[in-house]
Amino acid sequence: MSLFRLGVSSGARVWGSAPLSAPLLSSSRSHSGTQLGKREQNLRMCENGAQQPILTLESMNPAIKKVEYAVRGPIVIRAVELEKELQQGVKKPFTEVIKANIGDAHAMGQKPITFLRQVSAICLYPELLNDNKFPNDVKQKARRILQACGGNSIGSYSASQGIEIVRQDVAKYIERRDGGIPSNPDNIYLSTGASDSIVTMLKLLVSGHGSSRTGVLIPIPQYPLYSAALAELEAVQVNYYLDEENCWALNINELRKALNEARKHCNPKVLCIINPGNPTGQVQSRKCIEDVIRFAAEENLFLMADEVYQDNVYAKGCAFHSFKKVLFEMGPKYSDVVELASFHSTSKGFMGECGFRGGYMEVINMDSAVKQQLTKLVSVRLCPPVPGQALLDVVVNPPQPGEPSYKQFMAERQAVLDNLAEKARLTEKILNQAPGIQCNPVQGAMYSFPRIEIPERAVKLAQAEGQAPDMFFCMKLLEETGICVVPGSGFGQREGTHHFR
Amino acid sequence: MSLFRLGVSSGARVWGSAPLSAPLLSSSRSHSGTQLGKREQNLRMCENGAQQPILTLESMNPAIKKVEYAVRGPIVIRAVELEKELQQGVKKPFTEVIKANIGDAHAMGQKPITFLRQVSAICLYPELLNDNKFPNDVKQKARRILQACGGNSIGSYSASQGIEIVRQDVAKYIERRDGGIPSNPDNIYLSTGASDSIVTMLKLLVSGHGSSRTGVLIPIPQYPLYSAALAELEAVQVNYYLDEENCWALNINELRKALNEARKHCNPKVLCIINPGNPTGQVQSRKCIEDVIRFAAEENLFLMADEVYQDNVYAKGCAFHSFKKVLFEMGPKYSDVVELASFHSTSKGFMGECGFRGGYMEVINMDSAVKQQLTKLVSVRLCPPVPGQALLDVVVNPPQPGEPSYKQFMAERQAVLDNLAEKARLTEKILNQAPGIQCNPVQGAMYSFPRIEIPERAVKLAQAEGQAPDMFFCMKLLEETGICVVPGSGFGQREGTHHFR
Structure with missing residues (x-):
């Protein structure tokens, strides 16, 4: 779970009966890696006489098929679908999809640091060097880069x-x-x-x-x-x-x-x-x-x-x-x-x-x-x-003490870091209060990776649907609460344990 | 030769005796592609007892060694060296290095299109939405992107x-x-x-x-x-x-x-x-x-x-x-x-x-x-x-007729395209006036690829230095005139012909 979206109630009906439709983005490993030989390539016809495409799952680079990237995988595709359904007025047990799948600070409301953006804006549009609203140290930095x-x-x-x-x-x-x-x-x-x-x-x-x-x-x-x-x-x-x-x-x-x-x-x-x-x-x-x-x-x-x-x-x-x-x-x-x-x-x-x-x-x-x-x-x-x-x-190469932008820069920087530190503490605390969830202290970075106990019945349900139990858990969480987290299996975990980020 | 730098005199003493020092960036293909086996990897000692690095030309990915990219290859590295030498006051037969190796419009003095940069600057620093100096259509575009x-x-x-x-x-x-x-x-x-x-x-x-x-x-x-x-x-x-x-x-x-x-x-x-x-x-x-x-x-x-x-x-x-x-x-x-x-x-x-x-x-x-x-x-x-x-x-999604930025946008756009068209005509004309150079019409894109006759004596000199004849030509051109072009061998050409871009 990403630190940015802490404090949102996590919903109770995790093991309810919401319909589950997980588009499978990452390929199943069952596709054979065999290549189209030259003969097939020249005779690539389907049984019904239609021409087969040149680039297919069978003919493509087999190494690419093995690539998996859970942070933007099926769960996120489903989250985007849910957002569209909400926009279309479809009724859901939640009113907003919360994308805690990725460390994307600004998307979660963190404000950009003024100094960074001021210098960047002048670099893009140097006319702003003549604008009195920009402090001198901003202009100097931009001029030096240009x-x-x-x-x-x-x-x-x-x-x-x-x-x-x-x-x-x-x-x-x-x-x-x-x-x-x-x-x-x-x-x-x-x-x-x-x-x-x-x-x-x-x-x-x-x-x-x-x-x-x-x-x-x-x-x-x-x-x-x-x-x-x-x-x-x-x-x-x-x-x-x-x-x-x-x-x-x-x-x-x-x-x-x-x-x-x-x-x-x-x-x-x-x-x-x-x-x-x-x-x-x-x-x-x-x-x-x-x-x-x-x-x-x-x-x-x-x-x-x-x-x-x-x-x-x-x-x-x-x-x-x-x-x-x-x-x-x-x-x-x-x-x-x-x-x-x-x-x-x-x-x-x-x-x-x-x-x-x-x-x-x-x-x-x-x-x-x-x-x-x-x-x-x-x-x-x-x-x-x-x-x-x-x-x-x-x-x-940030502003130095005495420069016009220094105080604001330091204050904005500290506010962001304090906020993240507070969320790190909260994440650990709240997750550890939830039954069946165990979370290590978040010493740094932007995520927690709590361990979840998945009941035997749910593991069996997941297996019946051909899903990893933690993917099953995360999909249910998404469908019922709108919270989008990434199953531990996307990061790797010890056999028999389950987590999410 | 890139269109951006046309009109600069191309220097006469192409076959003079300036010293030639071409750092070889792209690897020679003589390096064997053999891998360090496990035994060697565990005993990677030089003869003098010092430890060999893990990552060497011999142990690295052999496919990467075969990669070549002449547009930013040895000739450009030498051009950058020459620029530094000029800055240090070293005397050269020229006062400026002209990088015609790459289609880099702004580097060659082309001005950015105002509308593009205004919208971009607001996207980076949305405070500018309150600035009266920016036209309304600029602000609308930026707001929509944000x-x-x-x-x-x-x-x-x-x-x-x-x-x-x-x-x-x-x-x-x-x-x-x-x-x-x-x-x-x-x-x-x-x-x-x-x-x-x-x-x-x-x-x-x-x-x-x-x-x-x-x-x-x-x-x-x-x-x-x-x-x-x-x-x-x-x-x-x-x-x-x-x-x-x-x-x-x-x-x-x-x-x-x-x-x-x-x-x-x-x-x-x-x-x-x-x-x-x-x-x-x-x-x-x-x-x-x-x-x-x-x-x-x-x-x-x-x-x-x-x-x-x-x-x-x-x-x-x-x-x-x-x-x-x-x-x-x-x-x-x-x-x-x-x-x-x-x-x-x-x-x-x-x-x-x-x-x-x-x-x-x-x-x-x-x-x-x-x-x-x-x-x-x-x-x-x-x-x-x-x-x-x-x-x-x-x-x-450029400005439309009637919008405040339309006229300036269209004028700036047309000026750039007219300028490039004029340079295309000039390139062909001037190159075809030079003895030993033949150039097709530049119908489009940003380059010409003229054919050059390289005298037998120069071909032999090049071979003696282990260089492709057109690389030899381009290095001489750079050393004697400061003009940086890329040898045809970096793009491919019919055996026995020589070109540069």
Whole structure:
């Protein structure tokens, strides 16, 4: 459940008899992966003599069929249908569909940060530089970004790696965050949201066939971008389970077990970490991060650290530690050799600017020849969206004390973070009051991933309809209360347990 | 050569002796594609005892190594270096580097269209709705877009297929363009530039192994996004040569020859067309499009029509005909069966808004189960950049006669198109005056692709340096005149001929 929509009553008749119609977006795995041979391709006729399409479920890329992405899957399609039915006056037990399926801050009423939008607006329409209503620091920031754009227009392509001054500002931001540990702008790649660079890194890393095929360790539960990208790339997904009993902590023994098991059938060489956790909301301790880095060094694993929720830490006693900072503080034995890519985004934090698709990746200890390949690869898509790059620049280079926009910026920022922290506390509290629901503390990020007890009778009903029990639960919840959450099976969970996000 | 920078003297000493240092971004194909086996992976030590990185040229995804994208390749990297050298005061035979390598209108001084930017600025900073300086039709458009965004903010995620009203407006725009032939918003997918949806379509279409592997017919010369995407997807690139002697026209016999040849070793099932042509600037006749559609129907080929330059037609007697319109005018024998995806972008036309990464694809006769797969696939990346979607909406839904912004909008639009038409004429004329250069008329799009005679001595010098002769030419041109163009080898050309774009 997303933090944004907390406080709405969750409805009682969860196990009622509302009709259920779940359009199946993600393909069933029963479609065979066989290809149309040349002969069939030339004779593609149906039995009734009509011509078959060239592109069908049978002839399409079988790897794409295996891709699943529950966050926008069947449950969300049904939610959109319900919204339309409500608009058409169809009577429902609710008056509004509440989309708690995704961390989409503005859609849930969070207001944009004024400073970010003022600078962006001037970048788009530089005539506003003559408008007295905009403070001087806003104009200075906008002018500086425009000067770094070809023809001083945000409508030009940027360098494929991103605008140089934005990359410089990102590097300085990382240095401030990490207590002065140097960051090189050449190691910064701007991206179309964080998803873009996560997939790009995986693309570079995947190789080999059969038992030499690259294996990628991902947490379970995970953010399903990872499983989706691995399916598409036909890489081997290697699951390591987070410890629900221990507030979803990462357990090194579990990691080692998963790795050793995987080595029997693939070549595991990448370890993905999501910290703070999505969908699980835990914040990794410094000790745990050290352990992971040591483990990666010993076991020759490339580290991918998804740190898009780095500004979203709420629980007392918890703090965000970047993998890069911990790596460098562990000394050259580690910082000279461990390969790391870290990801950040404008979509989360206090900004919540999902629509801009802004983000960056920092790569550490990447082989220089591979970096050239990476630069070449991203150049094929020309450049990340420039309005998103401009917005990212303002995020990493905010107003300073004494500047006209400073006070308002800080007040707006704090209000958003306080609000999210309060919702995190409320989520845990309210969910734990509901019978049959158990929820770990939401230490950070934007979600809770409560465990639900599903009665035997409901499990059987779900099985009879060919649905995962938690999908059955979420569909019923949606049909009867209008609340749209995502079943745990979309993120992964221990066999026999059920959750939702 | 891009049209944007015409009129600059092209320098005389092309074959002088300036030092040449071409950093090689695109990998040499000599790197072996072998994978690190598990044993090596666990013992990855260099001879001197130092640890080898996990991700190296040898261990990385071999398909990515084969990707090449000349438009932003070594020549552009050298151009950026030269710009820095000029800034540092290094003496050069020129005072400015002219980047004619890419169709980047604003970077070359083209001014943004006021109406597009005014609406966009309000979408970003809705406070401007209270500003009297903005005309009412601007405000109405912005308000309508904002109302279609979650929480009325452009910072929300949109539906993965794109904002519904934008898709509706795109469909209406296509209907107007095509003389009333219906367009269904459900068949419209908004995208991150056109590149994004071109790659997505190819991804869906590729399957099979060995001689059943999907073959994709692409024109030569081509826009290298196609060859790059096919390399990444490990699909079979099937070249059909455009007829340079006939103003780069598409010749059906050549197409048939290429197809029949390809059927011996792969399963060709996709035919890509670029009209108006990139890099070749031809505009296809209606007759030729009919022939292509008939050919696709007979030979069971899925049609991909790259129509991003549809507003850029300059030559007298030439007109843009969309594949969709021609298809439907050929009657149900074709319009009921031929599968077609057509692509458009905000980056070209009169807008030139490359940085926004806006675009759309329309799919015709796509199997409904495959459409579900497509919708699922694009959902993994959440949504195209929303500022680009908003801009696209204004492009397809411009001011109407009588509205306050109409006159200025039309005047600005026409000025840009007239300017491009004039440059197209000038490009052809000036290039054909230069000895050793032959240039076809630039009927449309934004480039010319002149043929150059390279003297035997220069060919030998190039070979001695291990360079393609046209790369050698372009590097010399850059080093001696500051003009950055892209060698024909990056787009493909008939063996023994040399060109640049």
